[in-house]
Amino acid sequence: MTDQYAAMDALLSFSAGLAAGSSIDDVLRNLAVLSAMALQVTGAGVVLVEGGSVVAGPSIDRATEPEHVQAATQQGPGADAVRSGLVVRVSDLRQVKDRWPCFSSSALHHDLVAVMSVPLRVPAAGIGALDLYAMTVRDWPDEEVAAAQALASIAAAYLPYASELQQSFDVSARLRAALSRRIVVEQAKGMVAAHRHITVQEAIDVMRNYAMTHRASLQEIAEAIVGVGLRPLCNRVAASACAT
């Protein structure tokens, strides 16, 4: 039976985590942990849709193996919940072993008898499902479904904009790395140009040739020029200078 206060407490700490700006991974893990707490079940896991397939997200306790079996076989209650957009309730897996043979045997192997899957949906599409497991026969009454859905619906609302933010963090991290690489290359071009009395456009050719001859990347050559004073003279362009 759902403890109403435990369910509300779980919901409050979950939503406070979102308000604090948690990472996607933390949100999914909290979803598993807090829904297990709210419904007082033994195992919980989140499956996600990536590139049309169901993949295993965070899971807790005994749920880990059946969650991965579900992802490997693309068959299980979570996969069904994602596809149909409907809640899947199984009170006793022993009665329906044929429905998802691999998943059921993995769950039963871990003494998980009952399972419920709640879809994580945003308007456009199913983005995953929350799977909850119990070690005894369980009917999953409507109030338990509602408690799990409350948690699932706020996670589903949060994930799209959290993922947009994550992407923009990734873009700025890549740009930052590109900029620091670029800085070294441009400084090296200037140094080579000054040293050889050539233009910076010619300097880049000198560096490229040198990198090719020495099986190194342009970046490595640039770092050696700026960092340890390498002056690329020995190359095809400057073959004559090499003799001096």
Next chain:
Amino acid sequence: MNQGGKGLTESLSVLALILERGPSIADALRAVAEQVAALVGVDSASASLQEAGRWRLYAGTDDRSRELERTQKSSMDGPSVEAFRAGMAVALPDIEQAPPKWAAFRAAASATRTVSVASVPLLSAGAHIGAVSLYSTRRRYWSRADLDAARVLGDLVTSYVVTDVKLAAQQGIIRQLRGALISRVVIEQAKGILAAERGVPVSEAFDMLRGYARNRGVTVRAVAAAVVDAGFRP
């Protein structure tokens, strides 16, 4: 969840649907006020974003809630302000019992026939960002469930607002980095040239460029371009 877990779930889903469309912050505030009002069952509700000593934005479900927010905004006192400041819920079954310093709010409440109020803060990891307020024309003894429902829906909007702010900041950073990738090319080349010619570290080469630019009132970029393209030396 004696609001009915189902009711809360539905409100969360509706709010999630609205936020998914990427509304303006004002529309997001109005949406949370509407969902909270419907879920808890009150006549009017509002949501506000505040900063210490000033208000950024508010939205309400109707004229009454907007009038009450406006009054609090100008007098800088009342339940929304108090919930925001203290970071704790304010529940007042009888506005007549409000502290004397809320005189302006009390007058506005009486003018709009508002009897009871409850305000819940919008909090993000300890930061206070605003409040959600519920207004009732009948005396109402606010339950923990009422306040919890407002809090959960408020958290969802808080996460939307906070993410929106972070997203805008990130986009600014991305624009700057893209610009820097172009504008820094010639400056870094000039630094390399001066460093190699004078046998100084690149940081010192930059100081030469910057010093010259400052003295002549021109940009570092212009000096750098002259160094690279025209053989100029500062």
